[in-house]
Amino acid sequence: MSKISKLQEIIDSSDNIVFFGGAGVSTESGIPDFRSQNGIYKSLKKYGDTPENLVSHSYYLEHTEEFFNYYKDNLVFKDAKPNPAHIALAKLEKIGKLKAIVTQNIDGLHQKAGSKNILELHGSIHRNYCQICGKEYELNHILKSDGIPKCECGGIVKPDVVLYEEPLNNAVLNFSIDYISQADTLIIGGTSLVVYPAAGLINYFNGKNLVLINKSETHYDNLSSLVINDAIGEIFSQIKI
Structure with missing residues (x-):
């Protein structure tokens, strides 16, 4: 059986899938991994x-x-469009198989594709707020600002993204753990699973099928039901939903 056929079989037989994705999910949309x-x-x-x-x-x-x-x-690619991976995941959610997307990406492409239940571990470029009064601003406010984006009150408008040295949002982390621990299938894509604490989420999975789709090998390959070393958009474009 080919790896695509095996993935198709796993998806067809699962009704509680969680997807956990990293930068590799968005590279096929033209967003480079800034840590490459x-x-x-x-x-x-x-x-x-x-x-x-x-x-x-x-x-x-x-x-x-x-x-x-x-x-x-x-880090901001306003005109990027969802690729076949984003689109397939949105379809899986719509038919009730996919329960949640846990993502390390901040680009909002899952929302653009139509997904609803998205847990953004590292925040989003599309949410920005004044550090003094808390007023919310859209992405365009950041992009159109010369130098430091300012609020009408004079405060700095900070993107709602988790920077290095900052903790993850506890509520988002706990929801992610809940979904992963209850899933029968966990599909991990576009991440080498080296950035913690996000990479540690895999340890909460107790289900039947652990699928890893990544261009390079990971430390968890030997624990997986299925490993596919390829571009995730290319793989999902071959799955029938």
């Missing part, structure tokens, strides 16, 4: 620092304007 070798080279050459430092809480506090320059150039 190319991303590191680009950030060192242009900004003189690593991506992890440039999107850290301390860098945001100490070099706020430079943070926003990097953020707008490297």
